[in-house]
Amino acid sequence: MRGGLRAAAPLAPAVFLVGVSFGIAALPVMGAVAPVVMSAIVHAGSAQFAALAVLADGGGAGAAIVAGILLNLRFLPMAVAYAPWIPGGALRRAAEGQATTDASWAIASRGGGRFDRDTLLGATLAQYPAWLLGTLAGVLIGEGLGDPRDVGLDAIFPAFFLALLVEEARGRRGAAVAVAGAVVALALSPLVPPGIPVLAASVIALVGLRGERP
């Protein structure tokens, strides 16, 4: 698990600060307790921000739930890919599947469809407390912490994913799939609800059905 903890360590401060910004944004809409509970049991940043945005705009509970679910649907193909590497019975596999996050999944990927279970669990272990404590700090200290965007926070996650992508997109086929995935996501982004573009990009991987393994 150490490998995962170490690999995700550069992200922990960023996760904490995004948690802070979620806490600050959620406080006037949800009160002080609900955002912390949400971070503890939903633990999915983008889905939480999406649901919060709907509630803050006066949208209904149904719309907030749908927005959050759409953003989390990408975990469906991610967890399917990781599934063969989880041992044990159905209940244990279901429980371990909960550790799937964007960053952990990407860190644990070893290429060729292989995943390292220990690394994935360790990487999630590094992020979970940071997200929870960040949210707590956000609702407690509020605006006093300033705007996380000032420190370039929103560039950290795409840069992190880019670094992992460089490893994954080796070879002509991987590179072509990466370009196609980005194009599909960007083309759909203005047309469909948030979350769908990234989910739709996973369809590109179906070219793997044709011919030899990459």
Next chain:
Amino acid sequence: MTQTWGVIAALALATIAIKAAGPVMVGGRPLPERALAVIALLAPALLAALVAVESLTGKDGALMIDARTAGVVAAGAALALRASLMVAVVVAAAVTALLRALG
């Protein structure tokens, strides 16, 4: 407030179901070769989509190039020069913060 708790409960249950579905249905047995080939390509497809959406689109989903985009491009340049992941992430944040500070 009741509405908030309903959203949290529903979203928590839905997320648990989404993350459990694959491991419950697929786990425990080896996948056919063709399925593995598809899974192998999921990482580049999903990661590239995440990078593109998070560095090139704004709140409404339309194309938006800003300080954050420049930060990610700088990280890409650092990676091309064989910088480590940690260095690339720091470069991205620093360039973005600097551009914002300069206004």
